[in-house]
Amino acid sequence: MAETLRVENLTVRVGSLEIIHGISFSLRAHERTGLIGESGSGKTLTALALMGLLPEGLHAEGRVAYQQRNLLELEEQDLCRLRGDRLAMVFQEPMTALNPVMKIGQQVAEPLRIHRGMRAREAHSAALDILHRVHLPDPEEKMQAYPHQLSGGQRQRAMIAMATACSPEVLIADEPTTALDVTVQAQILRLLVELVEDGGSSLLLITHDLPVVANVCQRVLVLYGGYVVEEGDIDVIFGQPAHPYTRALLDAIPPLDEEVPDRKLKAIAGSVPNLGEFPPGCPFRNRCPRADEACSVMPALSGDAHRVACWHPLA
Amino acid sequence: MKRRLPPTLVVGGVLVGLVLVVALLSIVWTPTDPTHVEVAARLRGPGASGSLLGTDQLGRDELSRIMAGARNTLLVGVVTVVIAIGVGVPLGGIAALHRGPVEDVTMRLSDVLLAFPAILLAIMFAAVFNPSTVTAMAAIGIALVPVFARVVRGAGLQIMQQDYVTVTRTYGGGGVWIFVRHLLPNVGSVLIVQATVAFAIAILAEAALSYLGLGTPPPTPSWGRMLSESQTFLDQAPLLALWPGVCIALAVLGFNLLGDGLRELLDPRLIERVPTQG
Numbered sequence: 005m006a007e008t009l010r011v012e013n014l015t016v017r018v019g020s021l022e023i024i025h026g027i028s029f030s031l032r033a034h035e036r037t038g039l040i041g042e043s044g045s046g047k048t049l050t051a052l053a054l055m056g057l058l059p060e061g062l063h064a065e066g067r068v069a070y071q072q073r074n075l076l077e078l079e080e081q082d083l084c085r086l087r088g089d090r091l092a093m094v095f096q097e098p099m100t101a102l103n104p105v106m107k108i109g110q111q112v113a114e115p116l117r118i119h120r121g122m123r124a125r126e127a128h129s130a131a132l133d134i135l136h137r138v139h140l141p142d143p144e145e146k147m148q149a150y151p152h153q154l155s156g157g158q159r160q161r162a163m164i165a166m167a168t169a170c171s172p173e174v175l176i177a178d179e180p181t182t183a184l185d186v187t188v189q190a191q192i193l194r195l196l197v198e199l200v201e202d203g204g205s206s207l208l209l210i211t212h213d214l215p216v217v218a219n220v221c222q223r224v225l226v227l228y229g230g231y232v233v234e235e236g237d238i239d240v241i242f243g244q245p246a247h248p249y250t251r252a253l254l255d256a257i258p259p260l261d262e263e264v265p266d267r268k269l270k271a272i273a274g275s276v277p278n279l280g281e282f283p284p285g286c287p288f289r290n291r292c293p294r295a296d297e298a299c300s301v302m303p304a305l306s307g308d309a310h311r312v313a314c315w316h317p318l319a
Numbered sequence: 320m321k322r323r324l325p326p327t328l329v330v331g332g333v334l335v336g337l338v339l340v341v342a343l344l345s346i347v348w349t350p351t352d353p354t355h356v357e358v359a360a361r362l363r364g365p366g367a368s369g370s371l372l373g374t375d376q377l378g379r380d381e382l383s384r385i386m387a388g389a390r391n392t393l394l395v396g397v398v399t400v401v402i403a404i405g406v407g408v409p410l411g412g413i414a415a416l417h418r419g420p421v422e423d424v425t426m427r428l429s430d431v432l433l434a435f436p437a438i439l440l441a442i443m444f445a446a447v448f449n450p451s452t453v454t455a456m457a458a459i460g461i462a463l464v465p466v467f468a469r470v471v472r473g474a475g476l477q478i479m480q481q482d483y484v485t486v487t488r489t490y491g492g493g494g495v496w497i498f499v500r501h502l503l504p505n506v507g508s509v510l511i512v513q514a515t516v517a518f519a520i521a522i523l524a525e526a527a528l529s530y531l532g533l534g535t536p537p538p539t540p541s542w543g544r545m546l547s548e549s550q551t552f553l554d555q556a557p558l559l560a561l562w563p564g565v566c567i568a569l570a571v572l573g574f575n576l577l578g579d580g581l582r583e584l585l586d587p588r589l590i591e592r593v594p595t596q597g
Contacts, residue, residue, distance in 0.1 A: 060418070080493075087491040089491060095482060095489075101482040101486045103481075114496075163486070
C-alpha cells in the first residue's frame with residue numbers, strides 16, 4: 005500500500021520541556037490507523053503537530069513527510085494550501101466547532117471556496133452533494149439551518165462533510181465520537197470508514213475508546229507519555245499485546261460475559277503523571293508491575309510488523 | 320414568542336428618526352432659504368412674520384437653519400463613524416489575528432491616539448488646512464479610531480480562541496479569511512452598538528468644533544455655530560440659543576438611547592435559547 009504520510013522522529017517541545025519524544029510512524033492509503041492512549045499521553049498534540057496547528061509556545065521538530073516535502077518546514081501560506089485540501093481534521097466537540105452565526109451550507113462550502121476557488125452559488129450546490137454523501141437528513145433544509153438547530157450527530161456529520169469536502173488524502177479524526185451518544189457513535193464511525201474506503205485516503209483515528217479502535221482500525225499505535233510504546237495490527241495488539249501498558253489498558257475494559265469479582269472494575273495503578281513529572285527512562289515504569297532497573301533507560305521501538313518498546317515484553 | 324422592544328430603543332429610535340426625517344426633508348424643502356439674509360427682519364421672536372422660530376441676527380429664518388443644520392450634523396456623524404470603523408476595525412482585527420509585536424504596535428498607537436484630545440487634533444488640522452467640515456470630520460474620525468480598534472481586538476481575541484476558528488484553519492482558512500468570514504460577523508452586534516454611541520460623540524464634537532470656529536464655516540448652517548453666534552445677542556433674543564441647544568441635546572440623547580437599546584436587544588445573554596432539535 006502506498007504511503008501517504010510519513011512521520012519521522014517527531015518531537016514536540018514547550019520551552020525546554022519535551023512532550024512528544026521523537027515518534028515515528030507512517031500512514032498508508034486505504035488504511036485506518038488508530039492512535040490510542042490515556043488523556044495526557046500526547047494524542048491531540050501529535051495530530052496538531054501533523055497539521056502545523058500547534059498552539060503558540062509549542063515547537064515541533066523532526067520530519068512529517070508528505071510528497072517529499074517536510075510539512076514542519078513549510079511556510080504558513082503553503083500549509084494553508086494543503087490543509088483542508090490534502091490533509092483534513094475532524095474535531096471532538098461538534099458543539100463549538102461550528103461558527104454559531106453562519107449557516108451550515110455556507111460553512112460546508114468554505115473549504116471548496118478556499119481550495120477550489122468556487123463562487124458562492126457553485127460551492128453551495130457542491131456542499132449540498134457533500135451533505136448527501138455524509139447522509140445528513142433533509143440536506144436542502146439543513147443547508148439553511150444554523151448550528152444550534154442541529155443535533156450533535158448532525159453537527160458532526162456537517163463537520164465531517166467540511167473535512168472531506170476536497171477528498172483529502174489524509175484524514176485525522178480526533179476523538180470524533182466522544183461527545184456523541186453510543187447509537188450515533190456507531191453511525192458516525194461507519195460514515196468515516198465508508199468515506200475513507202471510497203476516497204482511498206488514510207485515516208488516523210485518535211481515541212481513548214478501545215472498542216472504537218477495534219471496530220474501525222486495521223493498525224494501532226499505543227501512545228504513552230509522548231512515546232509510541234507499541235505498534236501493530238489490530239488482531240495482534242488486541243490478541244497478544246506485548247507492552248504491559250497495552251495489556252493494562254485492555255484489562256481495564258469490563259468484561260460483559262463474566263461476573264466482575266467483588267464488583268470492582270480493574271484500573272491501572274496510579275494515574276498519568278503531570279507533564280514534566282514522568283519518570284526518566286520508560287514513562288510507564290512507576291505504574292508497571294514488571295519494571296526494574298533496566299527501565300531507567302527508554303528502550304527503542306523494535307520488531308517488524310509488531311513493534312514494542314519494552315525491556316520486559318509480555319509473551 | 321417575540322420579545323418586547325426595550326423602551327430606550329423605542330425612544331432613541333424615535334428621536335434619531337426625527338433628526339433623519341428633518342434632515343432628509345431639508346434637502347427638498349425648508350420654509351425659506353436658510354442662507355437668505357434679510358437684515359430688516361433681524362432678531363424677530365417666534366411666530367413673527369411667518370417664521371415659526373423667529374429670525375437670527377441677519378434675519379435668516381431660524382427653523383430653516385435648524386433643518387439644514389440637521390443635515391450637516393448627520394453628514395458629520397456618518398462620515399466620522401465610517402472613518403473610525405474603516406480604520407479602527409481592520410487595525411483591531413490585525414491585532415487580534417497576529418498577536419505579538421504587531422499587536423503591541425497597533426495597540427500602543429491607539430493608546431497614543433486615545434490620549435490625544437480630538438479638539439487639539441482639529442486645531443492642528445485647521446491650522447494646516449483651512450478649517451472646514453472636512454477637517455472637523457477627519458479629526459473626529461481619527462480620534463474615534465482607537466475606540467473601534469479596541470472593541471474589535473477585545474472581541475476578536477475571544478473569538479480567536481473558539482474551536483471554529485481552529486477548524487477554519489484545519490481546512491486552510493488564512494488570516495484574511497478568518498477575519499472577514501468569522502470575526503466580523505461575530506463582532507457585528509458590538510460594532511452596531513459602538514457605532515451609535517460614536518455617532519453621538521461625533522455630533523457633540525462637531526458642535527463643539529463649530530462653536531470654536533474650527534468646524535463648518537459660514538454660511539452653511541451648523542448647530543454648533545448657531546449656538547456660538549447667538550451668544551452675542553443673548554439678552555435681545557435668548558431663544559436663539561435655545562433652539563440649536565435643544566436640537567444638539569435631543570440628537571445626542573437619541574443616539575445614546577438607541578445605542579443602549581440596541582445593546583439590550585442584541586445582548587446574547589438576554590436572547591432566549593432556541594431549543595435544539597432531535
